[in-house]
Each structure stands twice: as C-alpha cells, then as structure tokens.
Amino acid sequence: DIQMTQSPSTLSASVGDRVTITCRASQSISSWLAWYQQKPGKAPKLLIYKASSLESGVPSRFSGSGSGTEFTLTISSLQPDDFATYYCQQYNSYWDSFGQGTKLEIK
Amino acid sequence: EVQLVESGGGLVQPGGSLRLSCAASGFTFSSYWMSWVRQAPGKGLEWVANIKQDGSEKYYVDSVKGRFTISRDNAKNSLYLQMNSLRAEDTAVYYCARYDILTGMGYWGQGTLVTVSS
Numbered sequence: 361d362i363q364m365t366q367s368p369s370t371l372s373a374s375v376g377d378r379v380t381i382t383c384r385a386s387q388s389i390s391s392w393l394a395w396y397q398q399k400p401g402k403a404p405k406l407l408i409y410k411a412s413s414l415e416s417g418v419p420s421r422f423s424g425s426g427s428g429t430e431f432t433l434t435i436s437s438l439q440p441d442d443f444a445t446y447y448c449q450q451y452n453s454y455w456d457s458f459g460q461g462t463k464l465e466i467k
Numbered sequence: 468e469v470q471l472v473e474s475g476g477g478l479v480q481p482g483g484s485l486r487l488s489c490a491a492s493g494f495t496f497s498s499y500w501m502s503w504v505r506q507a508p509g510k511g512l513e514w515v516a517n518i519k520q521d522g523s524e525k526y527y528v529d530s531v532k533g534r535f536t537i538s539r540d541n542a543k544n545s546l547y548l549q550m551n552s553l554r555a556e557d558t559a560v561y562y563c564a565r566y567d568i569l570t571g572m573g574y575w576g577q578g579t580l581v582t583v584s585s
Contacts (some may be wrong), residue, residue, distance in 0.1 A: 361529070394571030396512075403562055403575035404504075404512060410570065447512050451571055454526040456502070456514040 362386055362450050366459035372467040377438045381462045383431045383448035392452040395424055395433045398461075399444045407446075408433065438464075469493040469574045471563050476579030483553050483583070489546040489563030489576055497521075497541040500566040503548050505559035506578075513559075516548065517566055531557075553583045 363386040373379050383393065391411040396404035406415045408424035411431055421436040435442055443466050448459040475487040489501070503515040516537040517526045525537050536549040546563050560580050564572035 396572075398512075403577060404572070405575075406571055406573045409573075413570070415570075415573065445511075449512075449514070449571060451566075451568065454517050454524065454568075455528070456517065458504075458512040458514060461511040 361455065362389060362452065362457050364448055364450055364457050364459040366446075366448055366462050368462060369460065370463045370465060372465045373438055374467045375438050375440060379435050379438060379464065381433045381446055381448075381464075383426075383433070383459050385429045385431075385450055385452075388428045389450045389452035391427045392450060393424075393426070393431050394449045394451065395422075396447045396449065397442075397444045398447065404447065469565065471565065471574060471576035473561065473563050473576040473579040476561065476581045478582045478584065479553055480585050481554060481583055484549070484551045485553065485581060487548040487550065487561055487563075487579060487581070489548075491544045491546065491563075491565070494565070494574075496539075496544040500568060501537075501539060501546045502564045502566040502572060503537060503546075504562045504564055504572070504575075505557075505581075506562070507556070507559040510559075515561070518546070550581070553581075555583050557581065558583045 365384045393411045395408040398404040412424045445461045445463045470492045472490045518537045534552045538547045560578040562578045563576045565574040
C-alpha cells in the first residue's frame with residue numbers, strides 16, 4: 361500500500377499570504393497525484409490533477425508541482441474562501457489513498 | 468450537469484448489513500470508473516473501493532476486503548456498496564465519486580451517513 365503523508369497538519373495564515381502544503385508518497389507515484397479542497401459539511405472539490413494540472417474553473421492562484429514522491433500545493437495569495445482542509449490523493453494504481461489532510465486556518 | 472446522489476445510509480447495529488446506492492446523471496455512466504470514499508466524523512478522507520466501467524475489476528482498501536462489495540448497474544446508471552459485518556469503525560459519511568484514471572475524482576455526491584452502533 362502507498363502511504364501519503366501531508367505536512368503541516370494545520371497551517372495558520374492571513375489573507376494575501378502565499379502558502380505551501382507538502383505531500384510525500386511512500387513510493388514513487390510518477391505524477392499521479394491530485395489535490396482536493398473540502399469545507400465543513402461539503403464534499404471534496406478537485407483542484408489539481410496529475411500533480412500540476414489545474415482543474416477547470418479553479419482559480420489560477422492554486423498551483424501544484426512535483427513528481428515521484430514529493431509534491432506541493434501552493435496558493436499564491438490567500439483569499440477568504442480558501443480557508444478549508446486540503447487533501448492529496450495518489451491514484452498511481454487502482455488502490456488509491458489520501459493524505460491525512462491539512463487544515464488551513466485564519467491567523 | 469453531472470449529478471451523483473447517494474442514499475441508503477442510516478443506523479445499523481454492529482454485525483449488521485446495509486446497502487448504499489448512488490444514482491448518477493448528466494454523463495455517460497458506463498464510460499467511467501466509479502469510487503466510494505468515506506469520512507469518519509471529524510477525520511480525513513479514506514478511499515474505500517473502485518470499480519471499472521463494466522464491473523470486471525474491483526479494488527478495495529484492506530480494512531473492508533471480504534466485508535464490502537462494490538457493484539454497478541449501467542442500465543440503471545447506479546453504483547452500489549453492499550456493506551456486511553459492519554463495525555463501529557465503519558461509521559462515516561460515504562461519498563460516491565466519478566473516477567477518471569487520468570484526472571482523479573472530479574465529481575462527488577453529497578454523501579450519506581452510516582452509523583454503526585448498538
């Protein structure tokens with residue numbers, strides 16, 4: 361099984377800040393990594409797929425990078441709507457797995 | 468518009484069974500892999516199972532293997548999750564999602580809550 365580890369678990373930031381969340385895979389997953397945003401009581405929303413491709417309709421302040429075992433999600437200038445929990449997901453094989461999540465809080 | 472609507476959740480005793488359904492619309496259901504993902508109260512997302520377009524391939528997380536069965540009926544545009552031998556740790560909101568093997572889970576339902584408790 362491929363384990364996904366996100367850091368940090370919690371991140372406090374202010375509107376306008378640039379923030380980065382890291383996701384590490386226990387073995388190489390090439391670029392088969394997605395990032396999701398989830399708000400309380402809502403279903404997750406796909407932001408980034410194949411490590412760096414922006415899903416249609418997602419603001420360009422979101423970007424992803426990485427390959428192999430290390431990946432990052434960057435939000436270039438935080439907006440009030442961005443405070444949420446973020447998850448990475450590997451889909452390298454048909455046995456998927458998610459990271460434990462990063463809660464982005466208002467400082 | 469793509470829509471996924473889950474149903475079938477509820478309260479069940481430990482050891483009991485439940486069948487979840489997911490009604491799909493707005494896309495060609497038979498062309499996509501489908502997934503179940505769950506989220507225990509206050510916890511993160513956990514992938515549960517994937518099923519291929521024609522149902523010929525199914526994959527499960529270890530913790531549900533032998534107890535849960537994913538299936539689909541392409542004629543009814545429906546996805547199912549049969550859950551047997553339920554445990555307290557299966558308590559979660561269960562989401563169905565459209566799974567694209569190139570782009571991940573682009574569409575999700577609203578979720579259905581399963582509570583396993585005596």
